[in-house]
Amino acid sequence: MSLFSGLSRPLKAAGLALIGVAVIAAVIGGVSALTGGESNNTAASSPAPPPSTPSDAVPPTSGPASPPSSSGPPSSPTPPSSASPSSGAPTSGQPGQPGQGQPQPGQPGGDQQASNKWVTLRVYNNSLIKGLAERAAEDFRKAGWTVSDVSNYPDGVIPETTAYFRPGTDEEAAARQLAREFGMRAEPRFPGIERSAAGVIVIVTNNYHSPGKS
The missing domain is CATH 1.20.5 (Single alpha-helices involved in coiled-coils or other helix-helix interfaces)
Structure with missing residues (x-):
């Protein structure tokens, strides 16, 4: 049923x-x-996504820091302008100033002339005029020179009055100055007197005249 x-x-x-x-x-x-x-099974079986690592992160792009722009090269410091000399400073060559009266090149100055006169002179007579060496020595002393010896030179005939010096010594400048002052020759020593004592050797002959006398 x-x-x-x-x-x-x-x-x-x-x-x-x-x-x-x-x-x-x-x-x-x-x-x-x-x-x-x-x-549920699908959700449980599907693996979880891996955690992001720092390598996955894209780093921010940043270029090198650009240097500050400059409109041109750095300006160099302006050198200080040289101060012009004051109007009161002495100027060489002006009348009344220290530069006036200086000797020209090639001309002995007053100080140089005085310094040469410390070199002693030895005066010898080579003439028949008696007392000529003494007279010449007195003229030299009056002009400021120092005469250490007065005598005769009998070993030959000297053509004219001459001041003899040893080359390369102070005698050379002194002999040339003496020759200019008294109108005589200046020459290096010759063999007969080259070993004589130090000093300018002045051998006077008949042509010697005292300053101011004919």
Whole structure:
């Protein structure tokens, strides 16, 4: 005997409908359970993404610091302007100034002339004029020269009055100065007197004249 025996036809239809609805609901619930389980399994089985490392990060791009722009090369310091000499400073060569009266090149100055006179003179007579060497020596002393010896020179004839010196010594400058002052010659010593004592050797002859006398 079936479940729906004894029921009227309308009730049978309603029961069948309820059974169908229940079956459908059961099917839907089973499908939903299966789908949810698969979703959970998928979520559980899929690996988590690896944490980002510093290498993954893109570093900020930054170029080298550009030097400050300059409109041109650095300006060099301006040298201090040289101060012009004051109007009160002495100027060489002006009248009344220290530069006036200086000797020209090639001309002996007053100080140089005085310094040469410390060199001693030795005066010798080579003439027949008696006392000529003494007279010449007195003229030299009056002019500021120092005469250390007065005598005769009998060892030959000297052509004219001459002041003899040893080259390369102070005698040379002194002999040349004496020659300019008294109008005589100045020459290096010759072999007969080259070993004589130090000093300018002045050999006077007949042509010697005292200053101011003819």
